[in-house]
Amino acid sequence: MLLLHPSFVTKTVTEFVALIKANPGKFNIVSGGVGTTGHLAGELFKRTAGLEMPHVPYRGEAPALIDMVSGHVQVIVCKHGTLI
Numbered sequence: 001m002l003l004l005h006p007s008f009v010t011k012t013v014t015e016f017v018a019l020i021k022a023n024p025g026k027f028n029i030v031s032g033g034v035g036t037t038g039h040l041a042g043e044l045f046k047r048t049a050g051l052e053m054p055h056v057p058y059r060g061e062a063p064a065l066i067d068m069v070s071g072h073v074q075v076i077v078c079k080h081g082t083l084i
Contacts, residue, residue: 002045005074017049024052029075030068032061042077 002013010016020027029046031038034057046053053075058064067073 001078002042003068003076003078005068005071007071008074017051020049020051020053025054027053027075028056028073029053029077030056030058030064030073031077032064032079033057033059036061037079038077041079045077 002016004010004016008016010019029042031042033039036057038061039055039057042055045051056073058067061078064073064076065078068076
């Protein structure tokens with residue numbers, strides 16, 4: 001899942017891709033760690049869409065999600081079912 005903090009300026013994937021392409025390297029994408037499903041899915045998404053976004057690995061999805069909810073992180077990729 002690609003999750004954006006509610007304060008993020010885009011509301012659709014098309015708007016998101018356009019914003020990231022217009023600002024290469026400005027926005028980070030986080031995951032639950034290097035080599036996790038979220039990390040690999042994020043790298044595939046970036047490559048497919050042609051995006052330049054630095055990856056910031058966390059020590060698990062829980063800390064990454066906590067930072068997302070608190071607004072420290074704007075974009076996260078996590079595995080399906082994490083929020084359930």
